[in-house]
Amino acid sequence: MSRVIKLPNNWEPRSDQMKLWHYLQSGGKRAIEIAHRRWGKDDVALHNAACQAMQRPGNYWHMLPEYGQARKAIWDAINPRTGKRRIDEAFPEGIRSGFRTQDMMIKLKSGSTWQLIGSDNYNSLVGTPPVGITLSEYAIADPRSWNYLRPILAENNGWAVFITTPRGKNHAYDLFQYAKGDNDWFSQLTTVDDSNVFTKEQLAQELAELISEMGEEEGTAFFRQEYYCSFEGAICGSYYGSQMEAAAAEGRITNVPYDANLPVITAWDLGVGDATGIWFFQVYATEVRVIDYYETSGEGLQYYAKYLAGKPYVYSQHIMPHDIRVRELGTGKSRYETAERLGIKPISICPSLPVDDGINAVRSVLTKCYFDKKRCAQGIESLRSYHKVYDDKRREYKNTPYHDWTSHAADAFRMFAVGHKERPKTRSVSAMMESIKFKGVW
Numbered sequence: 001m002s003r004v005i006k007l008p009n010n011w012e013p014r015s016d017q018m019k020l021w022h023y024l025q026s027g028g029k030r031a032i033e034i035a036h037r038r039w040g041k042d043d044v045a046l047h048n049a050a051c052q053a054m055q056r057p058g059n060y061w062h063m064l065p066e067y068g069q070a071r072k073a074i075w076d077a078i079n080p081r082t083g084k085r086r087i088d089e090a091f092p093e094g095i096r097s098g099f100r101t102q103d104m105m106i107k108l109k110s111g112s113t114w115q116l117i118g119s120d121n122y123n124s125l126v127g128t129p130p131v132g133i134t135l136s137e138y139a140i141a142d143p144r145s146w147n148y149l150r151p152i153l154a155e156n157n158g159w160a161v162f163i164t165t166p167r168g169k170n171h172a173y174d175l176f177q178y179a180k181g182d183n184d185w186f187s188q189l190t191t192v193d194d195s196n197v198f199t200k201e202q203l204a205q206e207l208a209e210l211i212s213e214m215g216e217e218e219g220t221a222f223f224r225q226e227y228y229c230s231f232e233g234a235i236c237g238s239y240y241g242s243q244m245e246a247a248a249a250e251g252r253i254t255n256v257p258y259d260a261n262l263p264v265i266t267a268w269d270l271g272v273g274d275a276t277g278i279w280f281f282q283v284y285a286t287e288v289r290v291i292d293y294y295e296t297s298g299e300g301l302q303y304y305a306k307y308l309a310g311k312p313y314v315y316s317q318h319i320m321p322h323d324i325r326v327r328e329l330g331t332g333k334s335r336y337e338t339a340e341r342l343g344i345k346p347i348s349i350c351p352s353l354p355v356d357d358g359i360n361a362v363r364s365v366l367t368k369c370y371f372d373k374k375r376c377a378q379g380i381e382s383l384r385s386y387h388k389v390y391d392d393k394r395r396e397y398k399n400t401p402y403h404d405w406t407s408h409a410a411d412a413f414r415m416f417a418v419g420h421k422e423r424p425k426t427r428s429v430s431a432m433m434e435s436i437k438f439k440g441v442w
Contacts, residue, residue, distance in 0.1 A: 008047035023186040043079075053110060062116050132159050139166055167236075207223045259282055265416070301339050320336070
């Protein structure tokens with residue numbers, strides 16, 4: 001005789017989780033839950049996905065910031081209270097029809113699939129699009145993932161739930177503020193005062209330990225972020241968070257139009273099998289006007305040459321990383337030579353300095369910057385979120401940048417900060433047009 005399985009499987013939402021659970025189970029399509037550490041965000045999401053997948057056949061995704069995190073954080077993770085794997089609790093064997101460990105996918109008897117993915121590989125999956133998506137730890141995920149997935153869910157009447165702890169006033173904060181004013185969205189912020197997960201004694205001990213390890217200011221800020229869901233202040237561990245907060249407070253993230261009387265300087269992070277980021281600057285007196293940012297992946301230099309040529313800008317300098325001079329084994333030519341042949345010139349090679357020196361140079365330059373809030377939105381978000389590696393064992397930040405979706409814009413900006421040399425007199429565009437003759441695609 002077959003065993004009857006009732007979903008959710010041996011799990012019930014707590015009272016402080018009930019509002020989100022009820023909204024999702026009653027057919028809600030858009031939800032964002034800002035909740036404290038250890039609230040059980042992923043548990044709610046996993047059991048919700050299991051219930052939904054058994055009712056409506058389709059593909060369901062659970063997205064973490066990075067694909068590499070998914071196996072440790074979800075697929076192999078053990079519930080310390082039960083000693084069982086979290087996916088086994090949410091998706092018991094009785095409802096499965098298949099199980100693929102390599103790509104972290106579970107097939108269900110309803111005809112649905114549930115799969116773990118990362119915001120760093122959201123556009124690489126092929127096949128039938130998802131009808132339900134959980135975006136876990138959205139505050140540190142690539143925000144472009146939602147821009148890519150939103151129209152897919154709108155077309156197939158799918159649902160999306162965002163679960164996260166704050167990381168400053170970034171894209172998760174913006175989405176939360178939007179959701180609070182939209183009747184079609186569920187939004188909730190849950191702190192440790194709203195749940196019974198931790199005792200007062202446990203919280204006091206955690207705060208004391210964080211202050212001991214990180215210092216009073218940073219330890220207290222981290223505690224308020226993780227347990228009281230504070231959006232205030234710069235992102236903990238951020239390299240440029242305080243400088244970007246200052247730029248916003250001083251009105252330097254605003255509308256910055258292109259001035260046709262000034263030349264444009266570009267600064268690049270050239271990806272090899274990775275994204276390429278390009279900043280566009282205009283310098284006037286002591287002002288650094290950041291007028292544009294562009295990033296994409298999977299394209300060669302010819303694509304970027306055409307993209308630059310399609311802009312109304314007149315370029316005076318293209319600042320590139322020093323490894324652009326490395327010759328490719330297949331062609332024997334360097335990307336420097338290829339770029340010049342395509343008309344990307346004059347090229348300036350950024351001096352090779354230690355990363356720490358480059359980061360200090362960026363901090364200095366940021367105090368002079370005015371950013372166009374629309375055209376530079378992705379780059380601004382990257383600079384805000386660019387952060388140090390956090391050592392979970394030592395419970396401290398290493399003095400090493402964490403490589404993720406924020407790195408391309410941050411590295412490209414560093415090229416400008418290190419490679420741009422202030423000139424005593426800015427050449428006018430009219431004078432430059434007399435001296436520059438464009439070739440190739442120009």
